[in-house]
Amino acid sequence: MSKSLFWRNPDIPQIELRRVEDGRKVNYAPHSHQQWSIGAITHGVARYQYRQDSYAIAEQDLVMMNPEWVHSCNPVDNQPWAYWMMYVDTDWLTQLSFEAGLLQQPHWQPISRAMIRPQDHSHLWYQDYCRVAEAFIDDNSDLLEKQSLLIDFLLSLMSWLRDVSVSVADSQQPQLQKPEPLPPQALRQVAALLEQNLSETPQLSQLTALADCSEGHLIRSFKQYFGLTPHAYLINRRIQYSQQLLKQGMDIVDVAQQLAFSDQAHFQRTFKRLTATTPGQYLKNG
Structure with a gap:
């Protein structure tokens, strides 16, 4: 496999997937996406800068980026690392969550977490993510399978993230990330x-x-x-x-x-x- 590949499927236009095998070859300036994005670190270590916060990330960590939130992710001392990135159309994900009863209004709500580590949960979110990504690029996986795995994963994750956010708020624990107030x-x-x-x-x-x-x-x-x-x-x-x-x-x-x-x-x-x-x-x- 080449060092960096993109996949797009015209039958699932709401999703774009990227695979990087050698992250030492990629360096990002601070930037943002219009989509909600989620990445899986599949090998090695890197440094994740998300707005004002910096995180050391490693294999089996999931990182998340709210639409328009500035971030960058880069190698550490030229150490190898590899990752998947999934870019999800924000309007589609918002409507999907609203119709599933996860949002009271069809308006995007920023995700409070910047990342999910294996020790943060009992559910195997990393493994589920990789299963979806592999199915998305598998020519032998039919469209219904791709769509079913994707939507089940996203709705399950959105539900878990909502419950975690409520739990943190109830326990008076600080959130990992808080939305900034609206600009003047x-x-x-x-x-x-x-x-x-x-x-x-x-x-x-x-x-x-x-x-x-x-x-x-x-x-x-x-x-x-x-x-x-x-x-x-x-x-x-x-x-x-x-x-x-x-x-x-x-x-x-x-x-x-x-x-x-x-x-x-x-x-x-x-x-x-x-x-x-x-x-x-x-x-x-x-």
Whole structure:
């Protein structure tokens, strides 16, 4: 098997799966995903940075990322490690959980945990995760089996996570992660402006005028609430959108031009810095 592979199934468009066999070859800059994501460490050790917290992770640990929460995961002293990553469409997972009675309203609720270690539970979540991943990429596994295993796993896990969260709250124990308060309206307007036209880069003066604050205050405040500076936020959004365009069949050169990268090489470098793979590899393994 090559070092890094992606799987996508048009019959299960809500899921994207990635397998990395040699994590020493991947290095992530801080970034976020629009999907809810869950990864399984299958070998070795690594360092998981999730917002302001840092975790040492090892074989059989599961790591989770809420949509839009900034994170990175990288090797430790060039030690080998390997992992699965599963990216789950947030709207689909929210509706699935709501229809199963796990949410009172069809609105995403951030998961309080950053990770699940083997010693944290009696249920074998790691083994179940790997069973789903293996079935997803198995050509001999039929569609109904893939869908059944996936949905059963996700709903069982969401139910367990909800119960664990309630238990922690009842016992007055601190949560591993707490949602940040909503950003002030001015900062939400800045984020909206950045997302309005991903092919343009606003001037800092435009952003400070919109937020009605100084340059230093804007940069610090924006990073506090969104986990990235305004420029890094814009670049992250461009890469997220580029993945959608690539999956829709757009040529790499056209994607680079549409998203205002100076040239294809610039786009490829940025894409790899945030996704630890090249656009060509992302397409080839899809």
